[in-house]
Amino acid sequence: MTLIxxxxxxxxxxxxxxxxxAAYSTYGERKIAAFLQDRIGPDRAGPFGILQxxxxxxxxxxxxxxxxxxxxxxxxxxxxxxxxxxxxxxSAVIPWGLPLEISGVKYNLQVADINIGILYVLxxxxxxxxxxxxxxxASNNKFALxxxxxxxxxxxxxxxxxxxxxxxxxxxxxxxxSLNSMVENQGTGKLYGFINISGMNWNVFYQxxxxxxxxxxxxxxxxxxxxDLAESESELIGGFHTxxxxxxxxxxxFAEYINMFIxxxxxxxxxxxxxxxxxxxxxxxxxPANIVSLISVAVLFGxxxxxxxxxxxxxxxxxxxxxxxxxxxxxxxxxxxxxINMLITGAVLIWIRN
Amino acid sequence: xxxxxxxxxLSALSIFSALVVVFSKNPIYSVLSLIVCFFSIAGxxxxxxAQFLAIVHIIVYAGAIMVLLxxxxxxxxxxxxxxxxxxxxxxxxxxxxxxxxxxTLLASxxxxxxxxxxxxxxxxLGTVQTVGKSLFTDYLLPFEIxxxxxxxxxxxAVVLAxxxx
Numbered sequence: 284m285t286l287i288x289x290x291x292x293x294x295x296x297x298x299x300x301x302x303x304x305a306a307y308s309t310y311g312e313r314k315i316a317a318f319l320q321d322r323i324g325p326d327r328a329g330p331f332g333i334l335q336x337x338x339x340x341x342x343x344x345x346x347x348x349x350x351x352x353x354x355x356x357x358x359x360x361x362x363x364x365x366x367x368x369x370x371x372x373x374s375a376v377i378p379w380g381l382p383l384e385i386s387g388v389k390y391n392l393q394v395a396d397i398n399i400g401i402l403y404v405l406x407x408x409x410x411x412x413x414x415x416x417x418x419x420x421a422s423n424n425k426f427a428l429x430x431x432x433x434x435x436x437x438x439x440x441x442x443x444x445x446x447x448x449x450x451x452x453x454x455x456x457x458x459x460x461s462l463n464s465m466v467e468n469q470g471t472g473k474l475y476g477f478i479n480i481s482g483m484n485w486n487v488f489y490q491x492x493x494x495x496x497x498x499x500x501x502x503x504x505x506x507x508x509x510x511d512l513a514e515s516e517s518e519l520i521g522g523f524h525t526x527x528x529x530x531x532x533x534x535x536x537f538a539e540y541i542n543m544f545i546x547x548x549x550x551x552x553x554x555x556x557x558x559x560x561x562x563x564x565x566x567x568x569x570x571p572a573n574i575v576s577l578i579s580v581a582v583l584f585g586x587x588x589x590x591x592x593x594x595x596x597x598x599x600x601x602x603x604x605x606x607x608x609x610x611x612x613x614x615x616x617x618x619x620x621x622x623i624n625m626l627i628t629g630a631v632l633i634w635i636r637n
Numbered sequence: 638x639x640x641x642x643x644x645x646x647l648s649a650l651s652i653f654s655a656l657v658v659v660f661s662k663n664p665i666y667s668v669l670s671l672i673v674c675f676f677s678i679a680g681x682x683x684x685x686x687a688q689f690l691a692i693v694h695i696i697v698y699a700g701a702i703m704v705l706l707x708x709x710x711x712x713x714x715x716x717x718x719x720x721x722x723x724x725x726x727x728x729x730x731x732x733x734x735x736x737x738x739x740x741t742l743l744a745s746x747x748x749x750x751x752x753x754x755x756x757x758x759x760x761x762l763g764t765v766q767t768v769g770k771s772l773f774t775d776y777l778l779p780f781e782i783x784x785x786x787x788x789x790x791x792x793x794a795v796v797l798a799x800x801x802x
Contacts, residue, residue: 409700
């Protein structure tokens with residue numbers, strides 16, 4: 284019974300944190316854009332403009348709701364709902380930190396430790412396409428439909444390379460697909476077998492190629508620059524959400540930031556040791572377990588925030604790809620590269636184990 | 638008891654959504670309810686403790702194949718006006734074949750029993766490890782042959798779609 288209460292609380296907290304981080308990502312995006320372009324950025328609402336997301340939210344809610352006359356009304360409403368739900372669903376399998384111990388019982392800081400963790404993430408991500416496609420089609424607008432087609436074909440194409448690059452990690456992880464065991468494995472053992480720093484056995488040091496492929500695919504899956512062809516405003520006006528207004532547009536934009544948050548979390552878990560940090564075992568000896576657990580959660584969030592910053596940094600630095608360049612990169616470069624990476628990883632693993 | 642209730646709910650959902658696929662006038666609704674149907678079937682897999690099959694079912698069918706189908710339906714913009722008129726001969730033929738199908742179904746369903754939820758006995762059966770092991774040992778030949786089939790289908794599609802120079 285206490286387990287159910289704990290899990291419900293955990294789900295609620297993760298939900299609120301996702302929304303909070305998504306809200307402050309909009310603020311962060313504008314501040315970072317301003318910083319990179321040598322401007323000041325939003326500074327009117329509250330000190331340093333810190334209340335800007337709330338002002339934006341109020342603005343979104345108070346705008347007029349417009350549902351185009353000719354569109355399919357139910358699907359038009361369903362689109363953003365599906366996009367938001369799929370964005371929030373992914374966080375269920377991410378291990379947020381070391382287990383907490385309350386009155387002698389250990390509670391994992393993970394909603395569901397299913398043995399197909401990473402496949403679950405890939406599956407839910409592939410469902411996000413529906414929100415875009417249904418929304419773009421129901422708008423009954425050529426630009427929206429074109430944007431939806433671009434977005435979904437891009438997501439389908441990059442999913443393949445993404446899945447292939449993860450296989451190399453799975454091979455190293457003795458074939459376990461659970462994200463929890465992947466993170467645990469990165470906290471034990473010596474780096475390259477001789478560098479003895481506890482909690483530093485990160486996958487990125489073994490699989491830099493897989494990490495690069497995964498990162499590029501994550502950009503494409505989130506429809507972020509340099510792959511934001513879905514909404515390239517100079518060609519398609521606004522892409523699949525051209526016809527949307529008020530909070531329905533808000534849901535689309537919000538879900539995009541949640542997607543970014545989740546992919547940052549998945550990247551940190553797969554390649555950067557999740558909640559592990561150098562010196563974790565030393566801290567475990569001198570501090571109570573619960574405090575180390577909270578520190579590990581903070582470390583994971585530090586990594587996530589760094590990757591969100593990285594996403595924004597790229598967005599304001601690199602121009603957008605052309606559509607054929609995008610497809611060529613996905614199919615002719617990333618796919619073969621990830622397959623070769625997988626083969627080499629397998630061969631090296633067999634060579635080491637024999 | 639709880640799993641039995643879930644089983645009946647899932648079964649009702651899958652049958653209802655399958656009926657919507659057939660009876661709905663709007664092809665978009667058909668496609669969307671087919672996706673719901675796939676999800677309820679994936680739910681059945683989870684109930685049988687075959688998590689891997691469930692998630693692969695979702696990734697392959699709901700995530701890839703249905704997206705392509707939705708693409709086609711949305712781009713073709715099927716509606717009543719563009720549907721060709723059918724002649725009386727075809728209508729009669731459809732009635733006869735439909736009646737025959739119903740006869741066969743009735744004959745086969747007459748002796749069958751209603752499905753009952755059977756809880757899985759071997760809990761490790763549906764994991765990735767067991768499925769992978771049996772695919773690559775006991776069923777290696779069928780597995781490889783089906784992958785060759787897929788590859789040839791893919792190459793065939795590329796050859797057909799390629800412009801002649």
